[in-house]
Amino acid sequence: MEALYKKLYSKYTTLKTNKLSELEDVHKEQELKFLKFVSAAEDVIDHLRTENDKLLGQINDLGNELTSVRVAKDNELVEHQRLLLEEKKKNEALFEEVEKLQKLLNEGTSGDLSNRKVVNNTSNNSSIRMTRKRMRQEQDALDIEARCIPSENEGNSVDRESTRSFLKENASNKRQECSTSKANDQSGVDTQESDHQNWLVHALFEYTLDMKLSTDCQTGRLCLSAMHQSSGFEGYCW
Numbered sequence: 001m002e003a004l005y006k007k008l009y010s011k012y013t014t015l016k017t018n019k020l021s022e023l024e025d026v027h028k029e030q031e032l033k034f035l036k037f038v039s040a041a042e043d044v045i046d047h048l049r050t051e052n053d054k055l056l057g058q059i060n061d062l063g064n065e066l067t068s069v070r071v072a073k074d075n076e077l078v079e080h081q082r083l084l085l086e087e088k089k090k091n092e093a094l095f096e097e098v099e100k101l102q103k104l105l106n107e108g109t110s111g112d113l114s115n116r117k118v119v120n121n122t123s124n125n126s127s128i129r130m131t132r133k134r135m136r137q138e139q140d141a142l143d144i145e146a147r148c149i150p151s152e153n154e155g156n157s158v159d160r161e162s163t164r165s166f167l168k169e170n171a172s173n174k175r176q177e178c179s180t181s182k183a184n185d186q187s188g189v190d191t192q193e194s195d196h197q198n199w200l201v202h203a204l205f206e207y208t209l210d211m212k213l214s215t216d217c218q219t220g221r222l223c224l225s226a227m228h229q230s231s232g233f234e235g236y237c238w
Helices: 002-149 153-181 188-211
Strands: 212-218 221-227
Touching: none
Parallel strands: none
Antiparallel strands: 212 221
16 A cells, blocks of 8 residues: 555656646746737837827927917918008098099089180170171161262162162161070071171172072072062073
């Protein structure tokens, strides 16, 4: 029995020794794995710390840049507000100047219009007075000339009396036409004077030739006819 116990104890000791050696090997292997894991973890931690430091540096740089941009924008906003106020003041001043100039322009325009009306009325009145005076002088001259020409015979005296009456009637008609054209402007007065001169030449020709002259436009040409009232002679057209 004792030999059996020794043999069993020897096997137990051998098994225990083998088991302990196996456990020690396993422990060493696990320890090596753990050390590798710790080393890898430390490397990762160092890398993450480095990246974190870089990101923090970038964040600080971006914060500083944002601050500088904000300050620049604030300064630009202040400058724009100052320029806007200056432009508003300039616009208000210009608006006031425009209003003043508009008032002065309106006053000057109204004054010019009144002055023009006065000048036009004065010139028209003076022109009409001069025309009337000239017509009276010409009529007086015609009357004097008609009275001074001696009559050669009785028939001629009758013709000359009719011519005088014709001249007087035409002169009175011209005076009436002159009185009705008071409201005409300066150009109208000039036209009236030209018509009066043409009529005067026409009357002098009739008085000198002792014939009644008339004009008419036919077939695009001017027709001039003459008629002797005492003899009844009538015609020609030129």
